[in-house]
Amino acid sequence: MYKMPNGVLTVEKSSLGQLEELNSGGEGTVYRINSDSNKVFKEFRDVVRSELDLDSLTKLIELPTRFSQHDQAFILEHSVWPDTIVTENNSFVGFLMPIIPDTYFVTHGVRAYPGYSDCDWNKLIMRRSWVGNSNIVSSVPQLEGIPLLDLLIDLSETYAFLHRNQVVAGDVSGRNMVWRARPTPRAVLLDNDGFRIVGTRGVTQPKQSPDWVDPHLNGGDTTIESDQFKLALAVLRGYFGLGVLQHNSKELNNCNDPIGMEIISMAAKSALAGPRPSADDWVNLLKKHRRHLNNAGRPVITVTPPDPLSQPRVTTFIATRPRIKLQ
Known part of the structure; x- marks a missing residue:
């Protein structure tokens, strides 16, 4: 060396x-x-x-x-x-x-052959899809309430930090972010060689993952603005945990949750071609609602996962990619 x-x-x-x-x-x-x-x-x-x-x-x-x-x-x-x-x-x-720390790995899969894999953002998005399914074994935390907001705040603060330092994350997707619930909710960004400093071309060719494509890039390089669009998707999908989402879906149209309504509104603004809400805007919005929940004295809602099974540290896990169309 x-x-x-x-x-x-x-x-x-x-x-x-x-x-x-x-x-x-x-x-x-x-x-x-x-x-x-x-x-x-x-x-x-x-x-x-x-x-x-x-x-x-x-x-x-x-x-x-x-x-x-x-x-x-x-x-x-x-x-x-x-x-x-x-x-x-x-x-x-x-x-x-x-290396990704062990706290970001979970047991998840069919009961006969559950895998041990990283707890990526897709698992947060899909977390409600296997509840009550006796054929699925999962230690993925069922985050809701304050712990969920803490995780979304942490993710938003991470993107705010990158953008303040003129770093574009670029290929943001459900596979490129992992998270944990304990000891404190935290998000970690992966595939960092896809990052680029504004004004440089990047280590590899810029790319976007399916279902996380900024429609306004038109084949151009990823930007801080495209990061803002994808952060909005990550927050929206992570908060509602619906898996497959459409902006005109019943769950979103019938939302009467003040937090969810503001998240939907800000995410819709993030889909426009003009100025988009920044990562700091997301931090401020989510912290405002966290303070409200805390002051209201609502209980902290989270499910403590069981201890992971004794298995190899890394195996392949392919999550169903969520879809969303913001109009």
Whole structure:
């Protein structure tokens, strides 16, 4: 391992030792590093390496070093920020990043073969769909009330932090955010190599996930404004937990919950081409309603999940993607 002149750490792949594949996607494969239980290695596929921008990754790695100690701690608690460049025969092949902590994993699946997987945002969105189903075993917390608002506030504060520092998350989706309920509700953003600093092209080609596509981008690069649209989807879908949503659905049209009504209204504004509610706007709205619930003395509603089954730490989980159309 050595430092580049800009202070960014670089390591040869051969020095990582034995690697254990955790999961694989279109861009590359993520490996557990057996010699370092706190890190994982993302190796890009050969077919995408020619498109990678090492300078953009270097800028991302450098960025937290400019933050205050408090801000460094915040972003490292809410992301898996790249921290080391990996080379092979002097060519850039991937990077190291923190491993997702165990508190963000849950048992979930059919009773005969329940899986152990990350607790992604899709599970928050779909949380009510398996309640009462005796064929499903799940330790996914059934968040409602103040704990749910705390989680949505935490997610919104994370995006507000990125945007204040001119960072675009880009590919926001139900698979790229994980969450926990204990000890405090918290969201963590994944696929951070898809982040880009405003004014740079990004490490990889910009992309959007199905059902999380900003209709006003028209094929252009993702922006802070497209992040605002997707944050609105994440809050709306997470709050109602309806799974498949349409903006004219019965559940939304008949909503008489003051919190839900304001969330629907702000989400609708986020779908417009003009100025959109910012992440800070979401923080302020959600905190206002949290204070109201707290002052009203309503009980904290959450379901304590059972202890996860003793299974391998990471398995594949494919969640049904929620749909929503804001008009």
